[in-house]
Amino acid sequence: MALTSTFATAPKPLRADDLACFRGGRMVFDHLSFEVKPGELLYLRGKNGSGKSTLLRLIAGFLRAQGGTLKYGDEAWAHGDAALSEALIYAGHDNALKPVLTLRENARELMRLMTGRAVGDVALAEAAEVFALTGLLDQPVRYFSSGQRHRSNLMRFAYLSRPLWLMDEPTVGLDAENRDALAALMRKHLDMGGMIIAATHDPIGVEGAMIDMRDYQPEIELEEEWL
Numbered sequence: 001m002a003l004t005s006t007f008a009t010a011p012k013p014l015r016a017d018d019l020a021c022f023r024g025g026r027m028v029f030d031h032l033s034f035e036v037k038p039g040e041l042l043y044l045r046g047k048n049g050s051g052k053s054t055l056l057r058l059i060a061g062f063l064r065a066q067g068g069t070l071k072y073g074d075e076a077w078a079h080g081d082a083a084l085s086e087a088l089i090y091a092g093h094d095n096a097l098k099p100v101l102t103l104r105e106n107a108r109e110l111m112r113l114m115t116g117r118a119v120g121d122v123a124l125a126e127a128a129e130v131f132a133l134t135g136l137l138d139q140p141v142r143y144f145s146s147g148q149r150h151r152s153n154l155m156r157f158a159y160l161s162r163p164l165w166l167m168d169e170p171t172v173g174l175d176a177e178n179r180d181a182l183a184a185l186m187r188k189h190l191d192m193g194g195m196i197i198a199a200t201h202d203p204i205g206v207e208g209a210m211i212d213m214r215d216y217q218p219e220i221e222l223e224e225e226w227l
């Protein structure tokens with residue numbers, strides 16, 4: 001499978017200590033600690049609303065923590081820190097594709113925004129091949145099915161060369177063949193020393209550690225649930 005073989009920045013361990021996040025008028029999680037080292041995958045599991053996406057968005061720098069620390073190697077991983085955010089690729093629930101642009105134009109624009117560089121046609125063709133998108137590269141994204149859009153959104157992992165992947169529900173809407181392609185892409189990334197944090201309700205078939213977000217719900221939430 002095609003994949004860039006070196007990262008733009010060297011992978012370093014990501015370490016969270018005692019993280020807390022307040023969102024939507026409540027404490028979503030607190031006392032959350034973990035470490036992901038180069039070559040490791042961490043799954044985030046838990047019921048709807050338990051804070052999986054919130055944690056990914058916090059690590060990506062879109063949200064602030066109300067407590068605790070995040071460190072990437074020896075450096076503090078602070079909200080909005082551009083230098084550190086250059087180490088990661090994030091793909092959330094909403095795809096970041098512009099419907100009027102073709103898939104190729106979307107990929108070029110994302111590459112330019114994220115790196116200031118142009119993506120080569122060969123790299124793009126190889127990335128499209130990963131999720132069987134070759135025939136769609138020059139089609140406007142507005143004509144894509146939801147699964148095709150989702151695959152197009154995931155395609156960034158195959159042409160941007162960054163060590164830390166943050167994946168929110170990456171299997172949603174994927175058929176069996178593309179799930180296998182996703183698993184192979186993730187394995188390849190880990191084999192190269194990359195790191196992945198993935199929120200998912202479904203088994204992906206790639207070995208990894210797991211955080212159950214229910215273990216980090218503030219006590220008051222649990223008490224309310226038990227009443």
Ligand SMILES: Nc1ncnc2c1ncn2[C@@H]1O[C@H](COP(=O)(O)OP(=O)(O)OP(=O)(O)O)[C@@H](O)[C@H]1O
Nearest residue numbers: 023024025028046047048049050051052053054055
């Ligand atoms: N944009 C937002 N503004 C305010 N609160 C939000 C927002 N998005 C989510 N929340 C709240 O944050 C909490 C955690 O939501 P989050 O989306 O992180 O859960 P999740 O575990 O990813 O859920 P799911 O499995 O449904 O994707 C929920 O209480 C939710 O209501």
